[in-house]
Amino acid sequence: MKELRFAIKNTVPIFITYLFLGIGFGVLMSEGGYGIALTVASAVFIYAGSAQYIMVPMLVSHAPLLSVAVMTFFINARHIFYGIGFVEKYRRMGWRCPYMIHSLTDETFSLLGSIRYDPDLDEDRAAFFISLLDQSYWIFGCFVGVCAGEFLSFDLSGAEFSATAFFLVVVVNQWRQQRSKLPFVIAAGSALVFFLLLGKEYFIIPTLTGCLALLLLLRRPIEGKEAADA
Numbered sequence: 753m754k755e756l757r758f759a760i761k762n763t764v765p766i767f768i769t770y771l772f773l774g775i776g777f778g779v780l781m782s783e784g785g786y787g788i789a790l791t792v793a794s795a796v797f798i799y800a801g802s803a804q805y806i807m808v809p810m811l812v813s814h815a816p817l818l819s820v821a822v823m824t825f826f827i828n829a830r831h832i833f834y835g836i837g838f839v840e841k842y843r844r845m846g847w848r849c850p851y852m853i854h855s856l857t858d859e860t861f862s863l864l865g866s867i868r869y870d871p872d873l874d875e876d877r878a879a880f881f882i883s884l885l886d887q888s889y890w891i892f893g894c895f896v897g898v899c900a901g902e903f904l905s906f907d908l909s910g911a912e913f914s915a916t917a918f919f920l921v922v923v924v925n926q927w928r929q930q931r932s933k934l935p936f937v938i939a940a941g942s943a944l945v946f947f948l949l950l951g952k953e954y955f956i957i958p959t960l961t962g963c964l965a966l967l968l969l970l971r972r973p974i975e976g977k978e979a980a981d982a
Contacts, residue, residue, distance in 0.1 A: 755873055759881035762867060766859045767889045774893015775900070777804055782901025784812045791898040795891040799855065803827045826957075833960040834861045841879075848880045855883040857890075934973070938966045 774795070781791040786808075794804055803824045810820050834856055835842075842852045860883055867882075869875045927936060942962040946955040 754870075755878040756881050758870065758873055758878050759885050762863065763882055763885045763889070766863065766886050769859060770886065770889040771893045771896075773801055774890050774895075775897035777801070777808075778894045778897020778899070779901040780805065780808050780897075781894075782898045784808045786811070786898075788895065788898050791894050792891060795887075795894040799857065799887055799890060800824070800828050801857070801890070829957050830858075830960055831856060833964055834858075836964070837861075837865065841876075845876050845880070848876065852880065852883055855887050857886065860886045934970065935963075935967060938970070939963050942966070 777795075778791055781794075794807070798804055798807070806823060806827060807820065810823065835853065838852070838856065838861075842849045845852060863882060863886075864879055869878055923936075927933070939959075942959045943955065946958045946962065949955070950958060
């Protein structure tokens with residue numbers, strides 16, 4: 753199936769990223785005393801890398817369920833902003849829509865937001881396969897990690913930079929593809945301002961909120977620039 757082949761080709765970088773990060777999470781779960789079933793279940797039903805990493809010490813320390821829920825909300829609140837950009841696209845996807853919402857991670861959002869589909873492809877089907885493959889990579893990495901953690905000791909320090917490297921590649925590609933550079937300037941400026949004001953622990957949500965507000969205000973000039981250049 754051409755959509756599946758297209759999805760596989762374009763998700764190779766995510767496979768590498770999710771393999772290492774998933775192995776790290778699996779090892780962490782193993783060291784926390786949790787087995788294969790719970791590790792795989794979390795990869796299937798939670799599927800939120802940073803939240804899953806935070807989840808392990810909270811489980812080990814028997815943190816209250818309310819604390820886990822609040823922490824998870826704040827860690828993943830950025831996905832609210834991700835979803836806004838895909839409301840119309842996902843709505844038309846019918847039975848696939850609930851899964852597409854569930855599987856919208858940072859890396860999947862970046863890829864779906866920048867990818868250029870071949871003219872002869874069913875875009876909705878290709879996007880579905882991309883999301884499905886990405887989660888499959890994460891599940892596989894978690895499974896390998898928890899299995900290996902039973903027998904081996906790993907030092908995965910620095911592996912998280914693979915996600916940063918992937919995002920840099922995506923940003924460069926989008927910079928080349930988009931005619932108007934104003935969204936990039938807004939994003940960079942908002943991130944810098946809120947980082948300096950709030951620090952690295954708290955700047956993400958205010959940055960996303962500020963970007964969304966400014967982009968809505970400047971939507972017509974940006975779209976006008978795109979149309980004029982086209």
